[in-house]
Amino acid sequence: MPPIIEMRGITKRFGALTANDGIDFSIEPGEIHALLGENGAGKSTLMKILYGLYQPDSGDVRINGQPVRLTSPAEAIANGIGFVSQHFALVPKFTVAENVVLGHEGSRTLHPTAMSTRVMETAASLRLLIDVNAVVGRLSVGEQQRVEILKALYRDCKVLIMDEPTAVLAPGDIAALFDILRVLQGRGMAVIIITHKLDEVFAISQRVTVLRLGKVVGEVRTQDSTPAALAQMMVGRQTVAVARNSDHRRQDAVKLDVRDLRLTDRRGGLRLRGLSLEVRGGEIVGVAGVAGNGQSELVSVLTGMAAPDSGSVTVGGAPLPFRDPKAVSRLKVARIPEDRLKGVIGDLSVQDNLMLESVEGFTRMGHLDRARIRANAEALIRAFQIKAAPTDLARTLSGGNIQKIILARSLGHAPEVVIAAQPTRGLDIGATEYVHQKLLEQKERGAAILLISEDLEEILLLSDRIVVIYEGRIAGTFAAQDARIDQIGALMTGAHPHA
Amino acid sequence: MMDSILVLIGAMLRIATPILFGAMGETLIERAGVLNLGIEGTMLLAAFNGFVAAQLTGSLWIGLLAGALTGVLLCLLMGGLSVTLGLNQHVSGLGITLLASGIALFAFRILYGGATTPPALADSFQPLNPFPNTILTPVFEQHWLTYAALLSVPLVTWLLNRTTFGLRLRSVGENPEAADTAGINVYRMRYQALILGGALMGIGGAFLSLAQLGAFAHGIINGRGWVAIAVVIFGNWQPNRVLAGALLFSGVQALQLRLQAAGVALPYELLLALPYVLVIAAIALVGRNISVPAALLKPYRREG
Numbered sequence: 097m098p099p100i101i102e103m104r105g106i107t108k109r110f111g112a113l114t115a116n117d118g119i120d121f122s123i124e125p126g127e128i129h130a131l132l133g134e135n136g137a138g139k140s141t142l143m144k145i146l147y148g149l150y151q152p153d154s155g156d157v158r159i160n161g162q163p164v165r166l167t168s169p170a171e172a173i174a175n176g177i178g179f180v181s182q183h184f185a186l187v188p189k190f191t192v193a194e195n196v197v198l199g200h201e202g203s204r205t206l207h208p209t210a211m212s213t214r215v216m217e218t219a220a221s222l223r224l225l226i227d228v229n230a231v232v233g234r235l236s237v238g239e240q241q242r243v244e245i246l247k248a249l250y251r252d253c254k255v256l257i258m259d260e261p262t263a264v265l266a267p268g269d270i271a272a273l274f275d276i277l278r279v280l281q282g283r284g285m286a287v288i289i290i291t292h293k294l295d296e297v298f299a300i301s302q303r304v305t306v307l308r309l310g311k312v313v314g315e316v317r318t319q320d321s322t323p324a325a326l327a328q329m330m331v332g333r334q335t336v337a338v339a340r341n342s343d344h345r346r347q348d349a350v351k352l353d354v355r356d357l358r359l360t361d362r363r364g365g366l367r368l369r370g371l372s373l374e375v376r377g378g379e380i381v382g383v384a385g386v387a388g389n390g391q392s393e394l395v396s397v398l399t400g401m402a403a404p405d406s407g408s409v410t411v412g413g414a415p416l417p418f419r420d421p422k423a424v425s426r427l428k429v430a431r432i433p434e435d436r437l438k439g440v441i442g443d444l445s446v447q448d449n450l451m452l453e454s455v456e457g458f459t460r461m462g463h464l465d466r467a468r469i470r471a472n473a474e475a476l477i478r479a480f481q482i483k484a485a486p487t488d489l490a491r492t493l494s495g496g497n498i499q500k501i502i503l504a505r506s507l508g509h510a511p512e513v514v515i516a517a518q519p520t521r522g523l524d525i526g527a528t529e530y531v532h533q534k535l536l537e538q539k540e541r542g543a544a545i546l547l548i549s550e551d552l553e554e555i556l557l558l559s560d561r562i563v564v565i566y567e568g569r570i571a572g573t574f575a576a577q578d579a580r581i582d583q584i585g586a587l588m589t590g591a592h593p594h595a
Numbered sequence: 596m597m598d599s600i601l602v603l604i605g606a607m608l609r610i611a612t613p614i615l616f617g618a619m620g621e622t623l624i625e626r627a628g629v630l631n632l633g634i635e636g637t638m639l640l641a642a643f644n645g646f647v648a649a650q651l652t653g654s655l656w657i658g659l660l661a662g663a664l665t666g667v668l669l670c671l672l673m674g675g676l677s678v679t680l681g682l683n684q685h686v687s688g689l690g691i692t693l694l695a696s697g698i699a700l701f702a703f704r705i706l707y708g709g710a711t712t713p714p715a716l717a718d719s720f721q722p723l724n725p726f727p728n729t730i731l732t733p734v735f736e737q738h739w740l741t742y743a744a745l746l747s748v749p750l751v752t753w754l755l756n757r758t759t760f761g762l763r764l765r766s767v768g769e770n771p772e773a774a775d776t777a778g779i780n781v782y783r784m785r786y787q788a789l790i791l792g793g794a795l796m797g798i799g800g801a802f803l804s805l806a807q808l809g810a811f812a813h814g815i816i817n818g819r820g821w822v823a824i825a826v827v828i829f830g831n832w833q834p835n836r837v838l839a840g841a842l843l844f845s846g847v848q849a850l851q852l853r854l855q856a857a858g859v860a861l862p863y864e865l866l867l868a869l870p871y872v873l874v875i876a877a878i879a880l881v882g883r884n885i886s887v888p889a890a891l892l893k894p895y896r897r898e899g
Binding site (some may be wrong): 187189190199456 | 756760
């Protein structure tokens, strides 16, 4: 059978970043095709191009052999392409029926009963169970996803793209979703599922295309492959670079002890499901995992931004109060935030940013002590080699120098515990090297360091111990010397090791 | 007693007319996700342009058209700033109110110099009187525009709830991403809401200079645009409840005017403040509005 969709040589750049680099992709009717890759591999970009949300810089798209230019979602829809995003594109205040017909009402005036009936018929024909008159905002996440699927089908789609469809679902809903997808497949529909979970690839797909760093690294029939082989393709490395942290002997007392954290997010999703870990003084523990498995929530709890539903955290034996950032810094817990632009105030000077976390230390009778603020800044600028004057505005600095401000502020005052979240994301090699050096210095000093990173290479370079986070809990622990990338990759993607 | 109640109702409907036009226009615009604080200046310039056009051409209908067009143009400017350029809606709206008020007063100076008595039209819209010489006269002796304003409420309700246009308009005010992925042009929808709403606001302003007063004066709008915004909030963005808010304000306004005329022994400042205080109290009592359009104040940009 000829492919219903064929994408050839798709390249898409965002500034200096090449998100898609000459990608070829195709899918046939009646096929479920998994698009597999780590975060940032370019999966979503490729599918947004297919849905007309982005325009490729080069390459072409063919539908049933005919070249098409998809410049908007409306055109993609007209060409039979449906897209179910991770973030549902639903209007919470509208009913299911209203959401489904939106954009395809079919007449100038609305006839609520006829509308409901039509939507109900479409749902029934696909054995989708849903109350079409319910207000969408009151539905569960799984039901909302069904509304999204229904929307695509109502528009007569022949190709359904699902962006990480199971990320938000409970296990029972996942099974139900797969049943629906199989019904669609049985009717000759082509389904693309974007995922980074290997178990799903094997549960539902017939073919899989693996992307890494914007390129296709493999396209195979699912049944001809193994989870280990796919994990290997996905993370891409077999051998580990020279370890920067080679001395794993030190064994101080436990400084950071995290016990059984559970956290439910505002939408009612379980983000942390009994997460426990400990970090000793003089030790770097790397948390490996695909984004969205609870890392951000863990960091929020440890830095005093969020309170878990249950569980405890102690720092050097003292309980860490939740949702109290000031108390966190009093316990000498330093944080390197995930998004460095949120770690500084762009319109404040370098010297002001450098004293932000300890303003009390720089005041005299309620007035800022400018001389002391400047002296502090000059000392830190020297110690951390920040290329800026104390009075420069933080937003005028490069990413590397902004990160140095954050490092200087958090590491400059001898912390006991360091929470480093994606500390080198987006930095160039030199700046990355610098950050690594600083973290190693803190380890030498005897600080306990928790390194959360999506960059597996970084974790392997720096950690004394590696824990893998998956779906809100620690799925496995490795000592640095016997860490095996295929095992870590398998755990990160939810497959069991040696499976 | 009955007589004075009917007179009061008549006054209430008359006072409510410009507010209702403004509030229906604002409702449409806000339901599409744009807060138009330009309404006060828009109504003032529309009142002025309508007046000048009527005087120059001798046609009230051309005057009304000029008022509506003024509303449309200023709302298009609002769209340019807040929809196309994605600027802050508060700042854009207040800027338009300042600009439009400034233009109106400046042009007034040029055209009418230092006139001490407000310039008046030789001939203005006259009230209809379907029940002459009956007890109902004070209630129904109203300008046709007052009837139109009342009629606009079910019309806007129907438009929002029973037409494809309305469904799409609400969708861009609630979740523009969803509308966009459904193939709806978010910008075009918002502009359409602004054009329609702007025309209603303009007619509201022109009603004052062409019908109720038949003249133009600086203070002709006197906060009615702000009141319109308040009653939209009071009405929870639902036309029927917005109507209730407009009538509540106007009713109390009519009442306090009667009390002033009757010489009640209360400081008149207190009476003047009464309708405003009441609307504030009512909004506070109605409580947190859960149905504020979710995308209100948010410029839409496609990510990436």
